[in-house]
Amino acid sequence: MTAFQTDATIATHFLPPTDSRERVKQFMQQLQDTICTGLEQLDGLSTFKEDSWEREEGGGGRSRVIRDGAVFEQGGVNFSEVWGTQLPPSILTQRPEAAGYGFYATGTSMVLHPGNPYIPTVHLNYRYFEAGPVWWFGGGADLTPYYPFAEDAAHFHKTLKQACDAHHGEYYPVFKRWCDEYFYLKHRQEMRGVGGLFFDYQDGRGVLYRGPNMEGSAATYSNQVGVGEPRSWEELFAFVRDCGNAFLPAYLPIAERRRGLEYGDRERNFQLYRRGRYVEFNLVYDRGTIFGLQTNGRTESILMSLPPLVRWEYGYQPQPGTPEAELYETFLVPQDWANWTATT
């Protein structure tokens, strides 16, 4: 890994097109539409209800919620487009070059909580920022199973890897690692799930990586780490589009093959308990949630990611040798899922 261009180089060589905001916004809306249509077809019983909202400081969005479905106990797919006079502190620490400038942000985010504990919870978020001299893409998708099916984790990762590899072989390894590190509950010393992709701050200077140890400090371009050749805005946008469009093929087959599995109180209780980790992660660590709350976002839309029913139990430990224990031991630690095969 090598350090990349200086600020001045970036500003000159990587300008977005003049219609960048409109194009990304249209893609984010279309991604929301496509995903909602695919999920409604899967569910077959319930449909999304939409709320449109406006943000006083600038912008707005459309929140779509599905609940009490055949597959989804609750799920939300949000599109939003917001702007304002300055980015909140949590982002300015990471992008000090944006201080003193207005900002524009648009994105689509989604969390699905299936009723059947054998179907994993899943999250997706893609977003785009412009602020003064800087712009960047961020996002990803990650899977949180309750019960350990290796083929599900492998299918999810392989599908996302394929989308990445079509653009550049360096994307998947870097963003898979970043995802493992980001969706990590330090106070539990556990991953949230089996990961997927996560990236942020992608502004064309190769494949940028800024792991957890590099967060929170006053970062500048020169202390980030990148690999490979610079990318243009167009190349990055195409990459993000393909990642977003890979979601349905990555998730639908998993939900289809688990939806018919019967379960009882034991599985349901474990699912409700593990959902607690989702709440802990989103409220304590998640930068999307913090960004939303700090920018006077629409609370109901931001917290749509929280599960419909959740359980906490003091001192719970899975019984050794059970599927619940296997989840902790094998699935909540980093694994090379993209290279998993049925014979391993």
Added chain:
Amino acid sequence: MTAFQTDATIATHFLPPTDSRERVKQFMQQLQDTICTGLEQLDGLSTFKEDSWEREEGGGGRSRVIRDGAVFEQGGVNFSEVWGTQLPPSILTQRPEAAGYGFYATGTSMVLHPGNPYIPTVHLNYRYFEAGPVWWFGGGADLTPYYPFAEDAAHFHKTLKQACDAHHGEYYPVFKRWCDEYFYLKHRQEMRGVGGLFFDYQDGRGVLYRGPNMEGSAATYSNQVGVGEPRSWEELFAFVRDCGNAFLPAYLPIAERRRGLEYGDRERNFQLYRRGRYVEFNLVYDRGTIFGLQTNGRTESILMSLPPLVRWEYGYQPQPGTPEAELYETFLVPQDWANWTATT
């Protein structure tokens, strides 16, 4: 309100006794014992189970959990005593004088989640810190009802006020206000409940107040606000003891008179929904939780405050004219409960 003594004055005039740690620790343990005994008598069915634990960096505690009781669906009363080489950032920002020094902290904290939605959830925490040249007491107790009974809120406040007033008439008004401000969910623009008492940083320089607008900045003694005469360590310790001992008389009568009320799905669902606010507050704002997680505290004990079962519902609004609406309108906004009478 006037600003108080300089750092040098404090260091000279307000030294704690040589056995301060031992005495406060013993009180905190005794408070835990007294409260657990009183709650077991109230519950009548379940009892507390204790886990003792040690902390690698120094110290330990005893966590006690009651569950599946006649009154308490789940409740925890923790005692802890911890020390280390330096305070975590969240406290050093508030007490920069302690930078570079080791610290000692002891306290008792409690959260009770009754099963019957007509019985309020309640929280108590009293704590004591020493770090280099500074020491202070903090704590309080606050009530979170699900259904609007003015006499319950009034009884709780009157009992705590009485304990405060026995020491000084300035305590209750300042700490009641601080509690209203502290247990506030900014992203919901709601109070967590009907409040009670909250204070922090009490080091003898009168009755110190440092409201939300003064949090987060690099505070020094000179930018805090205090009222009244300086207090000695002994006076403050006696005040904290009386506040702690006022808990059972403040809460037990409320639980006794509501435990027999019948309820149905509507009340239960509303309780589970409102418990979500408890989770949001504790994970997003609570300094005790953040302190615990930042100091590698015992996660299971720290998160014992989270309710056993919780519900989130997108876009919920209470129906006008219902008890649920009255809770929002009249109980989740600051009220002068100590002066409430049945005729108002």
